[in-house]
Amino acid sequence: MAKIKTKYVCQNCGYINPKWLGKCPECLQWNTFVEEIEEKINPKVQAMANAALKSNIKPVKINSITINREERFSTNIPELDRVLGSGIIPGSMILVGGDPGIGKSTLLLQVSDNIAKSGKQVLYISGEESENQIKMRAKRLNVDSDNLYIYTENNLSAIEVVISDVKPDVIIVDSVQTMINPEINSAPGTVSQIKEATSKFMKISKKNAISTFIVGHVTKEGSLAGPKLLEHMVDTVLYFEGERYNTYRILRAVKNRFGSTNELGVFEMKSDGLVELENPSKVLISEKPTDVSGSVIVSTVEGTRSMLLELQALVAPTNFGYPRRTTTGVDNNRVALILAVLEKVVGMQIQNQDVFVNIIGGLRISEPSMDLGIALAVASSFKNIAIDASVAVTGEIGLTGELRTVSFIEKRIVECEKLGFSKMVIPRGNYSEDFAKDYNIEIVPVSNLRQAIYEVLGG
Template sequence: MAKIKTRYVCQICGYVNPKWLGKCPECLKWNTFVEEVEEKVSSKTVSTVTGGKSSSKPVKINSIISNKEERFSTNIPELDRVLGGGIVPGSLILVGGDPGIGKSTLLLQVSSNISESGKKVLYITGEESENQIKMRASRLNINSENLYIYTENNLASIELQIADIKPDVMIVDSIQTMVSPEISSAPGTVSQIKEGTSKFMKISKKNSISTFIVGHVTKEGSLAGPRLLEHMVDTVLYFEGERYNSYRLLRAVKNRFGSTNELGVFEMKNRGLVELENPSKVLISEKPENVSGSVIVSTVEGTRSMLLELQALVAPTNFGYPRRTTTGVDNNRVALILAVLEKVVGIQIQNQDVFINIVGGLKINEPSMDLGIALSVASSFRNIPIDSGIVVTGEVGLTGEIRTVSFIEKRITECEKLGFNKIIIPKGNYSKKFDKDYSIEIIPVTNLRQSISEALGR
């Protein structure tokens, strides 16, 4: 009897080694190698691949007739915005996010909306039973004749059902549970994930079926499985948010058919995910009055201008080394701004604990948050409230200068629409025509000292 040959494959990057290793030499991760049975390729298969005749031939680009297929809507404007205007027929979309964040709920709502428009939708799940899907559908008031539920993880059986039903849209929940009978490794391994994604990609492109694939994430927040998974698909969406917070953010980190800068905002309620058409109004609705350390900041995500409440708390430390705790903003960026406050402005916070938080559980990395962080820290340290009618925006340089930001007119318009009195902006963004075009008072500033003086009134 022939001996079964095995190999060890890194579950992060797909690196293959004949022996087990504690640390992967490719991605430098620990304890990621899993034993798999080595796949044997017959000589007949090799000769067919290398020597067989192919039906495709190279063609001149000028001779290709482009079929401009129109996108179709999910009837969820927030999702359509992130996708670049809707779903492209035949596209392969990967949706990632933490467990319990709402991926399956969102895709079930998408399935319902698309099926009610007359298109066939096949919802394939390898994690839940039909009764579990029906219970969630009942809670979301989903009842459509064109929505099919198929509980199976065998790729061969799934392929037969796809050929029989011929859906327009397909949902796969999740790719880590799919199993190919041709591969002997366990579900969720690199080989199975690659084979499953490749199979769905071929089916989608050949039959012009738009496919959503759900992918689990690791504890570090990256998609589980090889990086090749993200390269194979057309669009990669990340569903973000704190599990115990009601707000959810949907971002595109890769999109072959649109921008990767757009942001969709949802709120989890009893009837499912509800989109927030005006997130600024909701996110700043509970801002406290006459309290130090709180400021409204204008930020831009993609083409959308949003106003957020940023809070800071500065208190004497009880330890030898002061703490710097941040939620929703980059910790390294906060450390840089605190250093500028000490060196340039003279605020001595080397023996103070500093806590920074964006209200609502959102995560924002845009540089325009810098000025808001600096002003909220100064406000809390000096215990002087910032007027609730003031909005700030601007990037802080290492010498304390306030640098320009993008989409300044969108920011001013949003502030004016929500009834704010003043907005502090970088002087480089200021134009004299703003005084005629807007009723809101615009205060241009050049450095951090001037900004603190304008915001705190001293």
């Protein structure tokens, strides 16, 4: 009997080694190697490869290529269409990732129902749930289209046969980590199986112009499980973010070959599914407390959308030798930088204070225009002076305390004006006398952080 040959494959980057290693030398991650049986080359596959090399396909001039423009079709969920770039491109592959229980399957089942009701055939393939489980969730979400087919299978060979029979316009795969090719001697979720499943669905999608949504699991670090090749192969990568026990969710594009990667969609999880928030600013700042220090309204822009968020800070004397710096929703390093500017430039003695910073609603924002809001919230809590609830702020802070200009200042002002704010503090570089006359809101330009604190807190 021939000896079975094995290899060890890193589940994070796909690095192959003949022996087990504790740390991957390629991606430097620990305990990611899994033993897999070495695959033998199929003679039929080798013959097909040789035939492809002898094919008559030749390079063509780019000017001789004609484009068959295909119109995008809508998911009937404007927030999702915004993130995708105004709809779905036929034949595109879209990877949706997110934490367990965040709402990936719920969103895609709602999308399936909407597309099916528009007259297109949708095939929902699940390798994790039974037909009864999907039907129970569909009943709760009021999903009842005749053009929506449910298929509970994880065998790629069987799935390929069903796709050729049904001839769907859209495929939903939940999830790619459960798919398996029986010809490969490794468990579901391993690097080789994920690569094979993604490659198979990509060929089907491109050959038949079938739009495909693939659900991907994430690791405890928050990145998509499996090799990075998975993200490189697909056309669009969407991340579903938010606190699991908070009702608000953000859908963000981190890769999009057919649209912007700066767009985001905001949803709220309710008993009957995910509901889009057409005006998230109004909802996110509706419960802002009045006459309380440490709370400020910040204007931010994600993609083409302007949003107002409530940012809170708490400064309290530390009981330990090393003060804590805890943040939720903002970059911890950015907060440390702003605190250093407050100490050095403004003269606030917060080196012996615990500082906690939080964005209300469970959202995560990394735009630099949050800097001024963070600094003012910390200063408000430290001085115990409340910030007027009708004031909104925006601006990036430099290391010397200067305020730098921000993008899309007109959109930010319009959003503040629309929601009834009476005053907005902006960097002086964004201000001009002519454009300030166009708005029914007091616009206060400031040059540095010390001046901003004086304008908002009065000293």
